[in-house]
Amino acid sequence: MESKLSHYLNRYRKEGCLALVLLFVAFWTILFSRNTEASGFLQSLIESRFLSLRNLENLSRQVGMYGIFSLGMGLVIISGGIDLSVGSLMALFGTVFFFLLTGSHAWIPGIPWVPAIIVLLAFSAIVGVFHGWLIARIRMPAFVVTLCGLLGYRGLAQTMTHDTAIGYYDAKFGIVGLEKLLTGEILGLPAAFIAFLFVSAVVYYLLHLSVFGRYLLALGRNEQAASYSGINTRVIMGLAYVICSILAAISALFFALYTADVVPSIHGNFYELYAIAGAVLGGCSLRGGEGTVIGIILGTTVLLVLQNMVNLLGYDSSFSKVITALVILGGVLVDRFEIWKLVTRTRSNTA
Amino acid sequence: MPLLHLKKISKSFGPVQALDQVELEVEKGEVLGLIGENGAGKSTLMNILGGMFAPSAGQILLDGSSVSIHDAKAAERLGISFVHQELNLLDNIDIAGNIFLGREPTRLGCIDQKRLHDLSRPLLENLGLSIDPFTSVALLTNGQKQLVEIAKALSIDAKILILDEPTSSLTLQETDTLLKLVKKLRQQGMAIIFISHRLAEIEAIADRVIALRDGKNAGWLGHDEINRNAMISIMIGRELDEVYPKTKPPVEDVVLSVRDFSTRRWPNGRATFEIKSGEILGMAGLVGAGRSELAQGLFGVDDSPAGLVEIESQSIPRGDVGRCIANGVFLAPEDRKSSGLVLEMTIRENMTLNSMKRFTRYLRIDFASERENAEVWLREFGIKAPSSEQVVGNLSGGNQQKVVLAKWMTLKPKVMIFDEPTRGIDMGAREEIYKAIAKLTESGCAILMISSDMEELLGMSHRIAVMREGGIAGILDKEAFSEEAIMQLAVREDLATSS
Numbered sequence: 001m002e003s004k005l006s007h008y009l010n011r012y013r014k015e016g017c018l019a020l021v022l023l024f025v026a027f028w029t030i031l032f033s034r035n036t037e038a039s040g041f042l043q044s045l046i047e048s049r050f051l052s053l054r055n056l057e058n059l060s061r062q063v064g065m066y067g068i069f070s071l072g073m074g075l076v077i078i079s080g081g082i083d084l085s086v087g088s089l090m091a092l093f094g095t096v097f098f099f100l101l102t103g104s105h106a107w108i109p110g111i112p113w114v115p116a117i118i119v120l121l122a123f124s125a126i127v128g129v130f131h132g133w134l135i136a137r138i139r140m141p142a143f144v145v146t147l148c149g150l151l152g153y154r155g156l157a158q159t160m161t162h163d164t165a166i167g168y169y170d171a172k173f174g175i176v177g178l179e180k181l182l183t184g185e186i187l188g189l190p191a192a193f194i195a196f197l198f199v200s201a202v203v204y205y206l207l208h209l210s211v212f213g214r215y216l217l218a219l220g221r222n223e224q225a226a227s228y229s230g231i232n233t234r235v236i237m238g239l240a241y242v243i244c245s246i247l248a249a250i251s252a253l254f255f256a257l258y259t260a261d262v263v264p265s266i267h268g269n270f271y272e273l274y275a276i277a278g279a280v281l282g283g284c285s286l287r288g289g290e291g292t293v294i295g296i297i298l299g300t301t302v303l304l305v306l307q308n309m310v311n312l313l314g315y316d317s318s319f320s321k322v323i324t325a326l327v328i329l330g331g332v333l334v335d336r337f338e339i340w341k342l343v344t345r346t347r348s349n350t351a
Numbered sequence: 352m353p354l355l356h357l358k359k360i361s362k363s364f365g366p367v368q369a370l371d372q373v374e375l376e377v378e379k380g381e382v383l384g385l386i387g388e389n390g391a392g393k394s395t396l397m398n399i400l401g402g403m404f405a406p407s408a409g410q411i412l413l414d415g416s417s418v419s420i421h422d423a424k425a426a427e428r429l430g431i432s433f434v435h436q437e438l439n440l441l442d443n444i445d446i447a448g449n450i451f452l453g454r455e456p457t458r459l460g461c462i463d464q465k466r467l468h469d470l471s472r473p474l475l476e477n478l479g480l481s482i483d484p485f486t487s488v489a490l491l492t493n494g495q496k497q498l499v500e501i502a503k504a505l506s507i508d509a510k511i512l513i514l515d516e517p518t519s520s521l522t523l524q525e526t527d528t529l530l531k532l533v534k535k536l537r538q539q540g541m542a543i544i545f546i547s548h549r550l551a552e553i554e555a556i557a558d559r560v561i562a563l564r565d566g567k568n569a570g571w572l573g574h575d576e577i578n579r580n581a582m583i584s585i586m587i588g589r590e591l592d593e594v595y596p597k598t599k600p601p602v603e604d605v606v607l608s609v610r611d612f613s614t615r616r617w618p619n620g621r622a623t624f625e626i627k628s629g630e631i632l633g634m635a636g637l638v639g640a641g642r643s644e645l646a647q648g649l650f651g652v653d654d655s656p657a658g659l660v661e662i663e664s665q666s667i668p669r670g671d672v673g674r675c676i677a678n679g680v681f682l683a684p685e686d687r688k689s690s691g692l693v694l695e696m697t698i699r700e701n702m703t704l705n706s707m708k709r710f711t712r713y714l715r716i717d718f719a720s721e722r723e724n725a726e727v728w729l730r731e732f733g734i735k736a737p738s739s740e741q742v743v744g745n746l747s748g749g750n751q752q753k754v755v756l757a758k759w760m761t762l763k764p765k766v767m768i769f770d771e772p773t774r775g776i777d778m779g780a781r782e783e784i785y786k787a788i789a790k791l792t793e794s795g796c797a798i799l800m801i802s803s804d805m806e807e808l809l810g811m812s813h814r815i816a817v818m819r820e821g822g823i824a825g826i827l828d829k830e831a832f833s834e835e836a837i838m839q840l841a842v843r844e845d846l847a848t849s850s
Contacts, residue, residue: 210714211707218704222693228652228684229705229758230676289695 014283014335018298021327022305026050029309049312057190062304064192065254066274067297071203072247073275074296078207079240080220080288081135081142085149086248086275088157089127090268093120093252095157098262101171101178105160110172121249128245132238150272157264165261182257192254199247204293206243216240221289277324278303281331302327352415354379354542355400355431355511360409362395369395370566372409377511382533382543384557384577386550386586390748390777392566393546397513400544401433402426432509434500436516440488447471447484450503474502478532494525501532511542518552519803520638523842530556548804550579551834562586565777583806587778594782595810596789601630604663606797607680607766612658613821614644620821622658626766626797631788633812634801635837641821642801643685646770649799650682651675662765676705679765683755683772685801687748691755694744698736699725701743702758709761728757733783749780756787767791768799773807785811805834817841 009016035047049055069086076083096108097120103110111119134145168175186194207213215236219226227233256262282299284291303324310320353376362370370392377383387393398404400411402420410417413429420426426433440449447467448455456466464485471484480498488496497517504512514533518526533543533556547553553560560577562569562585570585584590607626614620622645626632636642647653649660651672660667662678675681684690692701702725703710710721725739732753736746743754752772759767769788773781788811791798802808808815815827817840824840 205715209716211711211716212714214700214704214707214716218693218696218700221695222689224690225693226704227672228650228682228690230672231704232673289693 012294015292015294015298017334018282018295018302018331021331022298022302025302025305025309029305029312033312050308055308055312057185059304059308060193061190061254061258062308063301064190064194064196065251065258066271066278066304067196067300068192068199068251068254069244069248069271070275070278070296070300071199071293072244073272074279074282074284074291074293075203075207075216075240076142076244077276077279077284077286078220078288078291079216079237080223081237081240082146082276082286083131083149083241083244084143084146084272085131085153086244087268087271087273088150088152088154089124089245089248090252090255090271091262091264092153092157093124093249094256094259094262094267095160095166095264096120096123097253097256098166098168099160101168101173101175102166103172104166104170112173113171113175113178117253120253121246124245124249125242128242129238131245132241135241136234136237146272154264157262157267161262161264163265165263167261168256169260179257182254192258195250195254199250200293200297203243207291207293212236212239217289219289220287274303275300277328281328283335299331353377353412354414356412356415357396357400358410358412360396360399360406360411362392362399362404362407368566370399370406372568373563373566374568375561377542377544379510379542380537380540381558382537382545382556384553384560385544385546385563386548386553386560386582387563387569388586388778388781389773389775391563391569391586393563394515395566396563397433397515397544397546400426400431400511400513402431427507430508430510431513432504432507432511433513434497434504434515434517436519438493438496438500438520440496440499442487442489445485445487446475446482446491446499446502449488449499450474450484450506452503454506470506471502474506475499477505478502479528492525493520494522494528497521497525497529498532505536509541511544512536513544513546515546516548517545518547518549522637523838526552550582553582554578564588594778594785595807596786598631598789598792598811598813599629601627601792601813602795604628606663606795607799608659608661608664609649610659610661612645612648612660613656614641614648615654615656616644617641617821618656622818622821622823624816624823624826626799628795628797629792630813631792631798631800631811633808633815634799634818635803635805635808635815635841636818636824637841638803640818640841642818643770644821645818646682646684646768646799646801649675650680650768652682676762679763680768681705681759681762681764681766682768683752683759683770685770685774687751687755692743692751695742697740697742698729698734698746698754699739701754702728702739702761705758706761724761725757728754728760732757732787747777747780749776749784752776752780752784753787756784760787760791763794764791764796766797766799768801770801771803772800773802773804805837808837809834 029050030045030048033049034044036044038044038047073083073086097116099105099108100111100116100119101113131145134140135142182191184191215226215231219231219233219236223233255268278300279291279296280286281302282295284296306324306327307320310317355377357373357375359372359374360370361372373396385393395404399406402423402425405421411420418429420429450471451467456463468484475482475484478498478501480495517529521529530552537543545557554577557577558574560572560582564586569588572581587594604627605625606628610623612622620641634642644653648655651670654670658669660669662680667674667678688694699721703721710717722739729736729739734750734753736750743751772784788798800811809832813829815832815837817824817837819841827836
């Protein structure tokens with residue numbers, strides 16, 4: 001019994017630590033955003049602004065939108081690579097999607113929203129295959145390839161819109177269904193969050209239960225040993241970029257509808273860095289071969305709840321970046337020095 | 352009184368006792384041959400002397416007084432110089448810069464190139480190396496690099512010189528030069544500890560031989576007692592015949608046929624050979640002869656410019672690992688840690704990495720049958736691990752190699768290529784690996800065993816092919832087996848006779 005417990009403690013130590021941090025930040029925010037006029041302390045906590053329906057809904061939508069592309073980034077990081085182009089891709093995807101709806105660009109015909117989504121997803125898959133081909137087949141460094149993406153895709157989006165905003169209200173065909181699908185609610189939960197739960201389940205299956213995941217972890221750790229085992233490492237590595245790109249497109253759909261106007265110069269700015277931060281905080285190693293879905297989700301959520309705390313408690317928003325930086329640094333530091341071992345050691349001493 | 356006396360040195364790494372009360376003495380002007388199997392503790396002992404490790408117990412006496420050597424610098428100050436097995440020179444710096452790396456003479460804060468040159472030249476000349484000290488190291492041959500390493504070692508006014516496998520990457524001629532140099536240094540009064548697997552060298556040069564076995568003193572031989580058989584029997588503690596399992600003569604059916612096969616390293620080399628069912632073909636050759644490249648080419652992880660490979664008369668394409676695996680051609684690579692295993696993964700995961708299809712249903716991994724598979728092999732090979740969930744990186748070299756073996760045995764090999772199957776593995780585990788290889792022959796598997804360990808080649812093989820410059824220089828039948836015959840084929844005749 002004891003050994004089983006310590007086995008799980010050890011196996012999920014990172015996730016456990018993160019969950020504790022998450023609880024701490026959430027409780028802190030609840031405590032300081034409590035309703036001081038409520039009768040009784042407990043009641044004041046329940047009526048805190050953090051736990052208000054509006055805040056929770058907003059927070060879950062954010063977790064959903066950020067979580068989807070962070071999971072894709074997580075897979076790429078586990079493969080031992082990196083994708084710096086995610087934020088710019090989201091600007092490009094949002095722009096292209098709105099052009100598809102409105103048909104206001106000379107080269108892009110206006111079509112109904114269902115085929116528009118399909119076209120966009122296909123486009124994102126092609127972009128992913130392109131990245132994967134350059135990185136896994138041509139053997140260009142992922143950093144360089146996606147850095148070019150970071151510059152190029154946003155630039156492309158800005159060029160297409162002549163550096164102005166683009167909306168979707170003058171869509172050629174009906175968009176009621178689209179709005180319902182992307183900004184609506186299901187069972188009281190934002191659609192983005194539902195989509196995120198679904199994506200999480202799929203990625204969990206891929207990473208932790210399927211052969212693809214085993215191969216991805218193996219090649220992230222030791223590509224040579226993986227290829228000596230007969231694994232087609234190029235295909236597996238390339239697939240990571242394809243999945244990352246498709247998830248960025250799904251997320252981009254939600255963001256585009258959420259903001260209603262896509263301004264390519266700022267839309268999705270730095271999102272790739274949030275995704276990397278979330279994944280690293282969640283226990284992914286930039287050397288590859290390490291990471292879990294639960295960790296990535298927790299890492300992303302912690303960053304968003306921190307942001308939420310800063311907003312709700314009226315802390316200086318510039319300072320929030322410092323807090324975020326310190327949390328990531330601290331999280332990786334704890335892992336680096338294996339501080340949880342102190343805990344398990346004292347446990348086994350007392351046992 | 353001996354110049355150096357290591358007294359009851361012990362060293363343990365965690366639970367592993369690497370050295371147990373080892374004694375070693377060396378005199379001024381003496382060449383001491385230090386021999387022992389892989390993992391016997393030679394390197395650990397020398398690393399203690401070189402200041403890399405601190406001993407857990409024991410004493411180091413230099414000129415009769417006790418000294419402590421806590422780092423490499425301290426060893427240097429005491430006049431102990433260590434030439435490591437692998438070359439440690441920087442290719443992007445010239446010879447003189449390498450010799451005085453970290454101790455450069457300076458003038459006004461800049462490196463004094465002229466003094467550097469003047470200090471290096473006599474050192475190189477003493478070693479018979481007439482090359483300008485400002486030559487880039489990248490232009491040197493392995494033999495010349497080895498000499499530069501020795502020049503570097505001597506540049507600190509060494510009294511004791513440790514040479515760890517100094518000839519392992521040298522040609523015969525270069526080896527000859529090196530042995531002459533060692534004799535010259537002995538005349539100059541240097542105490543030399545010479546570690547080598549090549550017993551002929553030890554026989555030619557050592558004044559005394561000390562053998563280690565399993566971290567303990569296994570015995571020693573005086574000058575007149577040094578001969579091959581005596582060294583082997585104190586090294587392994589019994590006669591050679593008992594180590595290598597008997598195998599039946601092979602069946603006549605040819606399993607693997609290779610014709611005019613070349614590799615990227617040796618595009619003009621043409622390797623042609625056949626292996627029969629149940630046959631072990633040993634593959635000998637010098638370092639750089641292209642043996643590992645051949646193995647990687649046959650397995651398809653490396654491209655091959657030309658050649659024909661047939662398995663049971665069916666030709667298979669070159670450079671396609673997937674097809675090789677599908678046809679039952681497997682490789683246990685030379686470098687277990689970087690190519691054979693994913694060290695951070697568990698035993699269970701490593702054992703199925705090449706055969707996932709058998710352990711999946713609709714892309715979903717069947718963890719239970721994976722575990723079952725791992726446990727069967729853990730028992731079969733007696734792999735010492737608490738469970739199949741153990742991370743492979745924590746296992747000993749021998750147990751790691753058994754995991755590699757198990758990984759491929761799951762798929763029933765037709766042709767199994769072993770590249771240095773027992774490198775860095777202790778005697779006990781080696782015997783078990785030999786047994787596993789012998790057992791494979793019984794199932795009709797054809798085995799290609801690449802090895803730099805002569806004893807192993809001579810003891811295990813049915814025939815031995817010798818490689819040179821990417822081609823097969825000759826194939827020896829059992830009656831013709833001898834170390835000399837192999838070396839003669841491995842070295843180009845014109846080079847061997849020219850010196």
